[in-house]
Amino acid sequence: MRHEPAPDLAATIERARAGDQAAIRTLIELYQGRVGRFVLAMLGDDSEWEDVAQATFVKMMLGIERLQAGDIFESWLFRIARNASLDHLRRRRWRRLFTSWEPHHGEVAAPVREIEDRRLVQVERVLRKLPVDQRELILLMRENDWSYGDLARITGVTATAVKSRLFRARSRLRALMNGDES
Structure with missing residues (x-):
């Protein structure tokens, strides 16, 4: 669509x-x-x-x-x-x-973002653990409800590959959010 x-x-x-x-x-x-x-x-x-x-x-x-x-x-x-x-x-x-x-180099403090919602902090932390190709799909979906065709055009892969990556990304994200580090 x-x-x-x-x-x-x-x-x-x-x-x-x-x-x-x-x-x-x-x-x-x-x-x-x-x-x-x-x-x-x-x-x-x-x-x-x-x-x-x-x-x-x-x-x-x-x-x-x-x-x-x-x-x-x-x-x-x-x-x-x-x-x-x-x-x-x-x-x-x-x-x-x-x-x-x-x-x-060890003395430089990383910038701290103040985010009150613990769940959001956890999601942001867990997102960084995803491979880049999976993370980008989750982030794009967070920005807009893209169709698989749109995501395929943005990422330069087929719609089938997008479906597969998005499924793996969501599964991995769910597992990481539930504390399953495997």
Whole structure:
């Protein structure tokens, strides 16, 4: 099932595709919170999540004129965010391999997010234990009730693979939430 944007949103997307800078700013304002939360959840407590979210919107601005149809805007935008997040995770992994540990590195305190709901804290912690391909599907589903086809377009795999990964992700998430670490 394809999600049709609201009429005013559809018009804003069309104006942005035509190069209207005010429409592009409007789209950024409308989606910055959702994209930011998605990127932050994908990267964990990475202090560079804002840079990755910003890079997502830069790529959106550069590519929106080539977007084939406005009704796929949202899945297209989240695919950009997903790819930017995965690229960052790959670069971060390489940097860790080639960055030496210094004694002062242990003194840097990780940022603490104050979240009152214990269940939410547990979900966020458990999400980080999922493999990236499973975690991204759970996070995308948390943002929107995407169809398997939409998720397939965003992740670049088949709808069958999405169903399988989502089933495994939900099963693993349920097991981890119930304290089954196996």
